[in-house]
Amino acid sequence: MKHQDPLVRRSYRHKKPRKIQSWQWTLFLLAIITIIGLAFSAINYYNGIKMQKEIATATNTLLTQAKQTQDKADLTMEAQVHKNKAFTSISFLPAEQTVLPFKNLEKTYQTFYHQKSDHDSKLPPLFIGSVQKKKLTDELARYTVIVTTYEWDKKEHAFQKIDSKTTQSAFVNTTNQHKMNAKELIQTKANLLGIQQIVKNELLKKAKNPDQIIDAVIALPDLSWKTKMTYHQKYLEIKVPLEGDKTTTVKLSYNQIKPFIQTQLVDPKVLKKDTPKEPEDKKYLALTFDDGPNPQTTPDILNILAKEKVKATFFLLGKNVEQAPNLVKQAKEQGHELASHSYSHPFLPNLTNQQVSDEVQKTDKAIYNAIGELPQFLRPPYGAVDENTAQRIGKPIIQWNVDSLDWQSKNKNAILSVIKQTVAPNSIVLLHDIQPATVEALPEVIAYLKKENYTLVTISELLGHQAKPMHQYFGKDDERKI
Ligand code: NI
Numbered sequence: 278m279k280h281q282d283p284l285v286r287r288s289y290r291h292k293k294p295r296k297i298q299s300w301q302w303t304l305f306l307l308a309i310i311t312i313i314g315l316a317f318s319a320i321n322y323y324n325g326i327k328m329q330k331e332i333a334t335a336t337n338t339l340l341t342q343a344k345q346t347q348d349k350a351d352l353t354m355e356a357q358v359h360k361n362k363a364f365t366s367i368s369f370l371p372a373e374q375t376v377l378p379f380k381n382l383e384k385t386y387q388t389f390y391h392q393k394s395d396h397d398s399k400l401p402p403l404f405i406g407s408v409q410k411k412k413l414t415d416e417l418a419r420y421t422v423i424v425t426t427y428e429w430d431k432k433e434h435a436f437q438k439i440d441s442k443t444t445q446s447a448f449v450n451t452t453n454q455h456k457m458n459a460k461e462l463i464q465t466k467a468n469l470l471g472i473q474q475i476v477k478n479e480l481l482k483k484a485k486n487p488d489q490i491i492d493a494v495i496a497l498p499d500l501s502w503k504t505k506m507t508y509h510q511k512y513l514e515i516k517v518p519l520e521g522d523k524t525t526t527v528k529l530s531y532n533q534i535k536p537f538i539q540t541q542l543v544d545p546k547v548l549k550k551d552t553p554k555e556p557e558d559k560k561y562l563a564l565t566f567d568d569g570p571n572p573q574t575t576p577d578i579l580n581i582l583a584k585e586k587v588k589a590t591f592f593l594l595g596k597n598v599e600q601a602p603n604l605v606k607q608a609k610e611q612g613h614e615l616a617s618h619s620y621s622h623p624f625l626p627n628l629t630n631q632q633v634s635d636e637v638q639k640t641d642k643a644i645y646n647a648i649g650e651l652p653q654f655l656r657p658p659y660g661a662v663d664e665n666t667a668q669r670i671g672k673p674i675i676q677w678n679v680d681s682l683d684w685q686s687k688n689k690n691a692i693l694s695v696i697k698q699t700v701a702p703n704s705i706v707l708l709h710d711i712q713p714a715t716v717e718a719l720p721e722v723i724a725y726l727k728k729e730n731y732t733l734v735t736i737s738e739l740l741g742h743q744a745k746p747m748h749q750y751f752g753k754d755d756e757r758k759i
Contacts (some may be wrong), residue, residue, distance in 0.1 A: 332429055335436050336403060337507045339427065340367055343405050352377075362401065367405040377408060378420050378447035378456045381460065389424045389444050403436060411446075415426055416541045417457070419510075420576040421446040448508060450542055459506035459513065463541060467758075468537035470671045470746035473500045475534055476517055477651060479527050487493040487649075493519055495641045495651070499671070511547045513538075513586040530589040536743045551723065560702040562724075562731045564589040564709035565677065567618055567656065570597050570604040575599065577716045579608055585723045588612050590677070590736045591710065595620035595640030602647035609648040614735035616654040625657050625666045633669040654744065662749065669757040673744035674759065675736055677707035678752040681722075683715045692718040697725060703739065703753035 284699045291441075340356060348356050348368050354369040368386045371377050379385065386406035394402055409421045422445040427436040448457035455461055463469050476754060477494050481487045500506075505516035505524075513534065532542045569575045569591060582589055591608055593615060593690045598605050609615055619625065620639040628636070637655065644652045655672045662674055679699045682694045692714060698707065708715050726733060736744075739753050747759050 278398060286364075286450050290707075293301065323569070328429075328434075331434050333584075335429075336365065336367075339403065339405065339436060343367060346409075347407050350408065351379055352408055352410055354408065356468075364390055364401045364404055366404040366406065367404075368391050372410075376450050376454050377446055378742065379422060380669070382406075382408070382422065384427050385422055385444055386424065391428055393424075398422045400429045402432075402439070403429075412451070413544045414541045416450060417540075417543070418449050419452050420448060420449060434655060448510070448542075451595065451759040457508045457542060459504075459508060460502055461540050464539060465747075466668070467745045467747035469500050469502075470668070471537035471673075472513075472515075472529070472534050473497070473671060474528050474651075474653065474746070475529060475537075476500070476515060479529065479533075480517070480525070481651070491642065491645055495638045499545060500609070510544055536745065559681070560729070560731045561734050561739055562700065562726060563705050563734055563736050564708060565592060565656070565675070565736065566590070566706060566708050566715075567592045568594055568597070568622070569710040570608070571711040572601050572604065573711075574713055574716050575601070575604050575608075575710045578710045578719060579604070579611060579613075580717045581716070581723070582613070583611055585720070585727075586725055587733045588617055588731070588735050588738075590612070590614040590654075590675075592616050592618035593640070593644060594618050595636075595643040596648055598640070598643040602643070605644065605647040608648075614654075614737055615644055615648060615650075615652055615737065617641065617672070618656050621659055621679075623656045624661050624668075626661055626663045628666075628731075630665070632667055633666055637670055637672075662759060664747075664759050667747050667749075671746050673740075673746055674749035675705065675744075676751045677705040678755060679706040680705045681706060681708050681710045681715070681718075683718070684709050687712060687714045689714050689718040689721070693721050693725065696722055700726070700729075701752075702731075704740070705736070705750070705752050715753070 303374050340358065340622070344356060347356075353372040353375045355372055357368045357370060359368070366386070368383065370383055386404075389406070390404050393404065403426070405425045405427070407423055408421055411419045413419055421443050422449045423441055423443055425441040426439040428439050430437045444513065449455065450457055450461050477497060480490065484490050498520070500515070500517070504518060504758040512528045512530050515527045515529065517527050518524055531538060531540075531547055532549050535548065564587070565590060567577060569631070571591060591613055593605060595617070605615060617637065617640045619636045620643075621636065623632075623636065625633055625636065641651050644650070653672060654672050654675045656675045657666065657670070660676050662670070667674055678697060681692050682695055686692060686695075700706065740750060744750060748755050749759055751757070
């Protein structure tokens with residue numbers, strides 16, 4: 278047996294540590310990298326999960342808030358949550374019984390979501406589609422489809438609202454749930470005729486050369502419920518039929534057509550407040566003069582009215598206007614109101630529709646040629662009118678409740694005496710500016726009325742600019758449907 282050399286043994290025991298091999302280093306580094314990598318992955322994974330949880334919680338919070346907002350809108354809506362790679366959406370859709378003025382709400386939402394999610398944000402956006410209902414008056418509500426977009430803010434760990442867009446809105450008559458349209462707003466043929474007059478004035482006002490379109494405007498085909506009229510928040514849009522197949526678009530503010538619409542079906546913000554009513558104790562009265570102008574007598578009447586600083590209304594015959602347009606112009610310049618009394622003074626109910634239209638249109642043209650404006654009122658000869666005639670006329674019908682009988686008596690004192698006996702506040706007084714006796718009586722008539730504290734006004738003023746076609750007015754307090 279060979280003994281080991283003790284030296285050798287010692288040398289073995291005290292041998293220097295061996296050098297670490299390069300493969301060991303590699304293994305070691307790989308291990309470190311793997312550990313770091315795993316650590317990062319773990320952190321990322323953890324953060325990812327944490328973010329997903331945060332997003333989920335925040336989504337729920339938004340959903341709850343949106344539900345509360347939607348409940349306040351006084352509509353029964355159900356939320357549907359959808360999630361895909363491109364976006365998350367919370368869509369409020371009507372419960373079965375809920376009536377909305379929108380067709381296919383879900384499609385409206387979806388179209389919007391897809392358009393908006395097209396951009397390359399890192400995280401998919403969150404959309405909330407909802408419907409708001411705002412009560413504007415006791416009878417009018419506005420429904421709005423709103424899509425709000427949120428994006429996740431990693432730093433803030435919260436959703437940031439990017440924008441809120443109205444994609445559709447509609448107005449609804451809440452008494453019958455009908456979507457607002459011209460019929461809901463205007464309701465009667467009389468109102469439609471009233472609006473027609475305003476359309477005519479508007480066309481003339483907007484025209485560069487009104488003289489070129491005056492014939493077409495005077496002969497404008499009647500507006501009907503088939504006419505294309507669109508209800509907007511601030512105005513009514515009308516595709517006005519012209520002769521042939523042509524149309525032109527007119528926009529009328531609700532203030533312009535206020536007497537002819539259901540004002541409770543208009544956003545109060547766009548309506549001017551009513552001017553406070555004149556004190557009731559004031560006595561108003563309208564003097565009206567028929568059958569002129571007459572170059573022999575009308576100038577005297579105008580002079581007396583000018584001297585007394587009194588305004589009156591003249592119901593003119595178209596054929597006489599053509600003979601003396603300057604007198605009509607002078608009357609206008611003095612601040613009087615000019616209205617129609619037909620062209621040739623016929624008994625209108627005996628005429629055909631075409632003949633009635635001719636009487637009205639020829640007089641409209643004659644007065645327009647004299648003063649550049651269309652007459653707003655008509656007094657039928659002999660006060661004779663029926664429903665069909667009134668519709669053809671298309672203007673408020675002005676009658677009278679104080680008849681001076683000047684055409685009969687042809688006597689100054691008789692005229693004065695009749696007026697003294699029959700006059701009352703808010704009367705419409707019938708006189709004729711073609712009668713010499715009326716010229717004679719007028720200064721004393723005016724003196725008497727002033728002494729009795731009457732304020733003499735035009736027909737527009739007396740009726741408060743509210744008069745309607747298909748209605749006749751015998752005085753301010755005596756309005757009758759025809
Ligand atoms: Ni007459």
